[in-house]
Amino acid sequence: MYRLIACFIACLTAAPVWAEDVTTYRLDNGMDVVVIEDHRAPVAVHMLWYKVGSADEPVGASGVAHFLEHLLFKATDQLESGEFSAIVAANGGSDNAFTSHDYTAYFQRVAADRLELMMQMESNRMNNLRITEADVETERDVVLEERNQRTENNPGALAREQFVAAQYQNHRYGVPIIGWKHEMEDLSLKDALDFYDLYYSPNNAILVVAGDVQPDEVHALAKQYYGVIPAEENLPERIRPEEPPQRAERRITYVDQRVSQPYVSRSYLAPERDSGAQKEAAALVYLADLLGGSPFTSALGKALQFDTQTAIYARAGYGGQSLDDTTFSLTVVPAEGISLSQVEAAMDDTLAKFLEAEIDQARMKSIRSQLRASEIYVKDNMQGLARRYGAALTQGLTVEDVQAWPQILQEVTAEEIKAVARKVLDRKQAVTGWVVSNQEEAK
Amino acid sequence: MMYRFIVAAVFAASANIVSALEIEEITSDGGINAWVVEEPAIPFVALEIRVRGGTSLDVEGKRGAINLMTALIEEGSGDLDAQAFQTRLEDLAASFSFRAYDDTMSISARFLTENQDEVLALLRQALTDPRFDQAAIDRVRAQVISGIASDEKNPNRIAGAYFDSAGFGAHPYGTSDDGTVESVNALTQADMFAAHSAALTRDRMFVSAVGDITTDEIGPMLDALLGDLPAEGPPMPEAVEFALDGGVTVIDFETPQSVALFGHKGIKRDDDRYFAAYLLNEVLGGSGRESRLMYEVREKRGLTYGISSFLVPKLHAELLLGQVASGNDTMAEAIAVTRDVWTDLAVNGMTQVELDEIKTYLTGAYPLRFDGNAEIAGIMVGMQMIGLPVDYIDTRNEKLNAVTLDEVNALAADLLQPDDLHFVVVGQPVGLESTD
Numbered sequence: 037m038y039r040l041i042a043c044f045i046a047c048l049t050a051a052p053v054w055a056e057d058v059t060t061y062r063l064d065n066g067m068d069v070v071v072i073e074d075h076r077a078p079v080a081v082h083m084l085w086y087k088v089g090s091a092d093e094p095v096g097a098s099g100v101a102h103f104l105e106h107l108l109f110k111a112t113d114q115l116e117s118g119e120f121s122a123i124v125a126a127n128g129g130s131d132n133a134f135t136s137h138d139y140t141a142y143f144q145r146v147a148a149d150r151l152e153l154m155m156q157m158e159s160n161r162m163n164n165l166r167i168t169e170a171d172v173e174t175e176r177d178v179v180l181e182e183r184n185q186r187t188e189n190n191p192g193a194l195a196r197e198q199f200v201a202a203q204y205q206n207h208r209y210g211v212p213i214i215g216w217k218h219e220m221e222d223l224s225l226k227d228a229l230d231f232y233d234l235y236y237s238p239n240n241a242i243l244v245v246a247g248d249v250q251p252d253e254v255h256a257l258a259k260q261y262y263g264v265i266p267a268e269e270n271l272p273e274r275i276r277p278e279e280p281p282q283r284a285e286r287r288i289t290y291v292d293q294r295v296s297q298p299y300v301s302r303s304y305l306a307p308e309r310d311s312g313a314q315k316e317a318a319a320l321v322y323l324a325d326l327l328g329g330s331p332f333t334s335a336l337g338k339a340l341q342f343d344t345q346t347a348i349y350a351r352a353g354y355g356g357q358s359l360d361d362t363t364f365s366l367t368v369v370p371a372e373g374i375s376l377s378q379v380e381a382a383m384d385d386t387l388a389k390f391l392e393a394e395i396d397q398a399r400m401k402s403i404r405s406q407l408r409a410s411e412i413y414v415k416d417n418m419q420g421l422a423r424r425y426g427a428a429l430t431q432g433l434t435v436e437d438v439q440a441w442p443q444i445l446q447e448v449t450a451e452e453i454k455a456v457a458r459k460v461l462d463r464k465q466a467v468t469g470w471v472v473s474n475q476e477e478a479k
Numbered sequence: 480m481m482y483r484f485i486v487a488a489v490f491a492a493s494a495n496i497v498s499a500l501e502i503e504e505i506t507s508d509g510g511i512n513a514w515v516v517e518e519p520a521i522p523f524v525a526l527e528i529r530v531r532g533g534t535s536l537d538v539e540g541k542r543g544a545i546n547l548m549t550a551l552i553e554e555g556s557g558d559l560d561a562q563a564f565q566t567r568l569e570d571l572a573a574s575f576s577f578r579a580y581d582d583t584m585s586i587s588a589r590f591l592t593e594n595q596d597e598v599l600a601l602l603r604q605a606l607t608d609p610r611f612d613q614a615a616i617d618r619v620r621a622q623v624i625s626g627i628a629s630d631e632k633n634p635n636r637i638a639g640a641y642f643d644s645a646g647f648g649a650h651p652y653g654t655s656d657d658g659t660v661e662s663v664n665a666l667t668q669a670d671m672f673a674a675h676s677a678a679l680t681r682d683r684m685f686v687s688a689v690g691d692i693t694t695d696e697i698g699p700m701l702d703a704l705l706g707d708l709p710a711e712g713p714p715m716p717e718a719v720e721f722a723l724d725g726g727v728t729v730i731d732f733e734t735p736q737s738v739a740l741f742g743h744k745g746i747k748r749d750d751d752r753y754f755a756a757y758l759l760n761e762v763l764g765g766s767g768r769e770s771r772l773m774y775e776v777r778e779k780r781g782l783t784y785g786i787s788s789f790l791v792p793k794l795h796a797e798l799l800l801g802q803v804a805s806g807n808d809t810m811a812e813a814i815a816v817t818r819d820v821w822t823d824l825a826v827n828g829m830t831q832v833e834l835d836e837i838k839t840y841l842t843g844a845y846p847l848r849f850d851g852n853a854e855i856a857g858i859m860v861g862m863q864m865i866g867l868p869v870d871y872i873d874t875r876n877e878k879l880n881a882v883t884l885d886e887v888n889a890l891a892a893d894l895l896q897p898d899d900l901h902f903v904v905v906g907q908p909v910g911l912e913s914t915d
Contacts, residue, residue, distance in 0.1 A: 076520055077850045118769075118778065125769055126836060128843015145847060177781030184736035185784050185804050189634065294734060296632040297625050332565035341618065342562065348621050371621060402570045409572035409591055415521045416851040 058425070059251035060435050063259060065267040066239030070425045070435065071254045072246035074418045080247035081419050082154040083143040084162075085426040087242070088235040090215070091137040091208035091276060091359070097227045099215015102135040103179050104228045108142065109133075110171045113164040117171065120157055127153065137209050138359045139430035145419065148248040152257055159261040162236050165229075172225045180221065183214050191292035192471065195301070199469040202286045203303055206277045207360060237268030242429045246422035276360060279305065286467045295473040299349075299369040300380045304466045306364040307456075309356045311437050317356040318444045319452040320364060320460065325403050326453065327390060328352025328366060333399065336368070339386040346374045346382045359431045364460050375479050376470050387461055395450040407445050500849055502859065502869050507698035509706045513686035514859045514869065515694050518852055524595065524690035525853040527860040528586040528705070531683035534579050534656035535716050535795065538677075541670055542651075543658020547616070547623055548674035549579035554615040557604040561615050564605070573598045575605065581656060582794040583864070584678050589853065592691040599704055606679060607707045611671040620663055627657050634732055634905040635802075638740040641730060642723065642903045650719040652796060680712035681705060687859035689852040718795045720744075725899045726914035727814070737810040737906025741817070742800035743899035746890075748792035748865050755882050755890040756790060761837045762829050763820070763895075764788030764801055769836070771820050776803065782813040799894065810908035818897055825895035828888030842876040 061069040090101045111117040124131040129146035144154045187193040197212050204210030214220070243262060245254045282305060309317040328351040331337035340347035349369035355362055370379035414420055428438045472478045503515045534545045553568075553575060554561040568575065573590035586606070590598040630636035640655060647653035657663070684705065688697060721744050746756045764772035764787045772786045788801035805813040849855050849872075862871060904911060 076518070077846075079847050079850045122769055122836075125840040126843075128840060128845075128847065130844065130847075147843065147847065174779070174781040178777055178784055181736070181782070181805060182784035184806055188735040189738075189804070294632050296629040330565055330569060332562045333569060338562070345618070348618075348625055369625070372624075402566070406569060406572045409523075412521060412523055412591060413589065416523070416525075416853060418850060 058435065058439070061255050061258070063238065063263045065263060065265060067241050067243060067258075067262050067265075068429060069243045069255060069258045069262075070245070070429065071249060071251040072244070072418070072421050072425065073249065073251070074246060074415075074421075075248050078148045078248045079145065079418070080148040080151050080245060080249050081143060081145050081422045082151060082158065083141055083244040083246075083422050083426050084158050085139050085141040085242040085244065085430050086235060087138075087240050087274065087430045088140055088231075089136050089138040089430075090211065090213040092235070092274070093208065093211075093231070094227075096219060097223060097231075098211045099179065099213075099220040100223055100227045100231050101140055102214055103176065103220070103223050104231055105133045105135045105140050105142075106175050106179060107167050107171060107228055108161055108165065110168075110175070111166045112161050113166055114160055115157065120161065123153070123157065129154075135213055136427075137213060139427065141423075141426055141430075143419075143422070151245065151249060151254070152261075155257050155261040159265060162238070162241070162262075162265055165232060167225065167228065169225055172223070172228065176220070176223055179214065180217070183217060183220065186214065187212070188217070191290075191294045194292065195290035195469060195471045198288055198290055199301060199303065199467050202288055202469075203305065203363060203467045204279060207279050208276060209360065234268065234270065234272075237271060238262055238265045239267040240271055242426060244422045244426045244429075246418045274359075279361060282465045285463045287469075288467065289470045289472065289478045291472055291475060291478070293473050295471055297369055298376055298470070298472045298477045299367060300376055300383065301365065301367050301469040301471065302380075302383070302466055303363040303365040304460050304462065306354065306362050306460045308358040308360065308362040308431075309433060309437070309441070311433050314356075314437060314441060314444050315448075315452065316456050318441070318448045319456040320354045320356060321407075321445065322400070322403055322448050322453050323457050323460075324352040324354040324364065326395065326399060327387070329403075333402075335390045336366070336383065336386050339389075340368060340379070340382055344382055345371055346379050347371055350383070357427055357431055357433070376472070376477070377479060380468070391454070391457060391461070395453060397450070400450060404446055407442070411442055500855070500872065502872075503694045504869050505694055505697055507701045509681075509702040511681065511684065511686060511698075511701045511705055512863075513688060513697055513701055514863060515687070515692070515697050516689040516852075516855055516859070517691075517693060518689055518855075519691045521852065522592040522691045523852070524588075524590055524592060524688060524692045525856040526588040526590075527687045527856045529685045529860050529864055530584040530586075530679055530712075531582060531685075531794070531864065532678055532680070532712055532715060533581050533583045535581050535651040536677050536713060537651060537656075537658075537674070541658075541662065541666065541674070542654055543623065543656070543663040544666055544670045544674040545584075545678050546579050546656045546658065547620060547663065547666055548611075548671045548678065549577050549584065550619050550623070551611055551615055551671060552577045552605050552609055554619060555610040555612050557608045557610075559604070560610070560612060564601075567601060571598050571601070573601075575602060577605075579656060579678070581652060595692070599700060603704045603707075606705065609671075609675060611668050611675075613668060616666070616668060616671065620666070623657055623663055624660055627655070627660055627663070630655070630657070634734055634738045635740070637730055637732060638738055638903045638905045641728060642740050642742075642901075645728075645901075645903075646721045646723040646798075647719055647796065648722060650795070651716055652719060652793065676709050677713050680709045682711045684708075685860050685863040687856045687863065689856040689859070716795055721796055721798060723901045725896075725901055727902045727904065727911060728915065729908060729911055729913045730903065730905045731907060732905045734906055735807065736804050737807050737904050737908045738802070738804045739810065739814060739902050739904045740800065740802050741814075741900055741902040742788075742798050743896055743901065745790055745792060745797035745799040746894060747797050752886070752890050753792075754879055755887045756894060758834065758837055758841070758879070758882055758887050759824075759829070759891050759894065760788055760790050760799070761841060762833050763824055765837075769840075771824065772801070772803075772817060775816050775820050776805075776813055780812070780816065782809050782816070786813070786817070807907045808909045810904060810906065811910040814902055814904070814911065818900065821895055821900060822897040824891055825897060826892070828884070828891050831884050834882075834884050834887060838880055838882075842879055845876060
């Protein structure tokens with residue numbers, strides 16, 4: 037399915053790239069350009085990232101960032117509705133877009149000699165959209181069906197929506213990217229255009245081009261097509277309401293008869309990668325791996341799936357790339373005959389033991405070498421590299437931060453992991469959710 | 480209608496990409512055939528192995544055996560139990576993937592060149608000397624059974640299970656690869672060893688490798704890796720006719736959005752008209768965004784987030800399938816529109832403009848697939864499995880372009896049978912009743 041919503045919470049931390057293939061520019065109107073060279077095949081990925089996502093939406097209009105993303109495929113002053121994608125297809129390319137809490141991005145994958153055409157069209161729709169009431173009515177039905185498919189039909193997704201809303205009580209990360217259904221139903225042409233007029237501007241955008249391209253040629257084309265678009269003078273500073281200190285544990289039981297397998301989900305508020313300050317986030321990457329990476333070698337996997345056999349699944353996750361505070365999460369699925377309270381107790385017991393014990397140096401070495409290897413594997417995926425830079429640059433990081441990250445990861449120590457674990461793994465800063473099919477299972 | 484002038488240049492670009500790819504076909508001393516691309520730019524290797532047969536080789540009463548066995552390959556072998564094996568694999572920073580599908584067993588490995596010998600020794604041990612420890616069987620069995628339970632509450636899985644059962648009956652295609660709770664609970668360690676020697680054999684094996692490796696080392700490497708597997712597997716199942724007639728089946732399930740799986744008989748992969756069928760399906764409901772179904776059901780009416788159709792040429796049967804999800808109050812309309820699209824394309828065919836546009840898209844998109852070691856390895860092994868020659872990559876676009884409007888529309892009249900379409904709908908659709 038295309039027009040994906042980026043998995044903001046669930047995504048694992050991005051791995052880095054080799055610095056020498058990356059060139060950056062800033063155009064006079066404030067637009068940043070990143071070029072990643074990969075000359076193995078004559079293919080290019082053209083991505084335009086806007087530094088605006090669902091967490092920047094006005095109150096009452098949740099879902100408008102994602103709704104607008106759909107509407108960008110309608111008519112402009114030069115393109116008919118649907119023609120953008122039709123032209124990309126007629127050139128053998130594919131195109132798509134995605135929205136997260138922090139960014140909205142549009143991309144095309146084409147033969148490298150089609151890059152200029154992509155820039156021509158993408159720059160055209162930055163300012164010249166011509167959407168109608170009829171577009172809004174039909175496309176609103178489409179995004180409501182998208183919500184049906186992703187969320188309403190999926191008890192796990194509905195539960196997660198409740199848990200995230202409980203985690204973020206003040207910050208807009210608590211509102212689903214696709215929007216609350218009742219607010220989506222009321223999204224108007226004006227909502228979409230107000231958002232578009234303010235945020236879709238070169239000084240709020242980052243262009244990432246990856247593939248068989250020359251940086252100076254990309255720069256020249258970017259100046260020609262994007263450089264002529266005036267900056268938005270009224271672009272607001274990106275300041276969001278912060279979470280107040282959480283002072284009490286939050287617990288939720290979500291009941292839905294469509295649940296077949298009960299489970300426990302715990303998320304803790306956690307620091308994200310900040311520009312110039314990524315060490316804690318790096319330690320959290322190790323913590324997630326040590327606690328619940330592989331079921332065979334992690335603390336939770338070993339204790340719950342092997343030693344006590346209280347769980348059939350136990351994982352930890354950390355998405356460090358985020359503009360504002362992120363989460364560190366745990367999920368455990370009990371074995372047959374084990375209750376949720378029993379499996380949660382086993383999980384907490386494992387965490388307590390982890391905090392007391394020494395961290396195994398052999399595991400540290402193994403994680404370090406896997407992280408180093410992932411830098412080599414990632415070079416095989418040009419689009420992945422482009423996404424890495426685009427996401428980082430819309431989430432408060434710089435090219436230097438992205439390039440420093442691999443080395444920061446290599447230097448993480450056991451003491452730093454212990455310190456961040458003690459800080460983050462505090463149930464007073466956590467939401468614990470139980471997902472069950474009936475009240476009987478909630479014990 | 481700006482920009483159109485650039486379209487004509489696409490073919491030149493295609494030719495460049497394809498001719499840049501140098502595929503070597505080798506046969507090892509032990510008789511294993513492989514396709515290899517040397518790509519030293521990045522110091523790693525992607526290795527793909529496929530074995531025809533898959534879960535359809537499950538024997539009577541042992542449904543789910545090959546699926547469970549496949550999940551256990553990474554759970555201990557030789558002198559290493561599950562945890563020791565995985566610790567070793569992580570230390571080597573490599574990844575293995577073992578999957579069982581209805582017609583195929585799939586083995587994928589990715590490893591750094593610097594660790595090649597140790598990784599291949601570990602993979603060899605996993606493939607040729609699995610332990611199938613009782614503790615591992617019991618642990619993974621519980622995961623499989625949890626998955627079976629989840630499928631029973633998943634609308635898409637419910638639709639698929641009905642469709643397969645009604646269409647294929649007692650043939651292996653008629654039931655889930657996972658087996659049932661009862662059949663999986665009854666599986667023993669002896670069943671695992673039996674499933675292993677049936678499903679992993681050299682007689683129907685295909686191999687590709689791409690990356691920082693030389694063609695010369697591949698033959699001895701494959702003989703060491705795979706030479707000790709059994710030479711021959713058991714006979715494959717018979718071919719089967721899809722037996723579900725046209726109509727609608729509604730399966731009641733309390734959820735806001737109905738899901739529908741629909742389809743009828745398809746076309747064999749080795750049919751001379753397969754290229755025409757491929758073009759036809761792309762126009763009907765294919766991967767591009769411009770299909771007729773997407774336009775009519777989504778873009779024009781907002782009835783769904785996505786609708787698609789796909790050719791499914793299995794080894795022992797062939798289908799043309801589609802799927803759509805729509806709110807309970809709009810599913811009936813989505814199905815009516817789908818039927819109309821199907822009928823119109825069958826009766827009136829597509830236009831020359833549509834055919835030209837889809838050819839332009841598909842021929843232009845084809846070379847863009849070859850943009851990474853892992854992608855190329857996957858494409859090559861897929862080609863080998865359906866018996867395509869190495870030079871197919873160079874001739875494929877020509878063959879696609881050679882299909883005429885008459886050919887594609889003659890096929891449309893033959894293949895698309897609106898009266899044979901059966902819709903299995905799971906949900907509580909308003910105004911839609913089962914026909915049987």
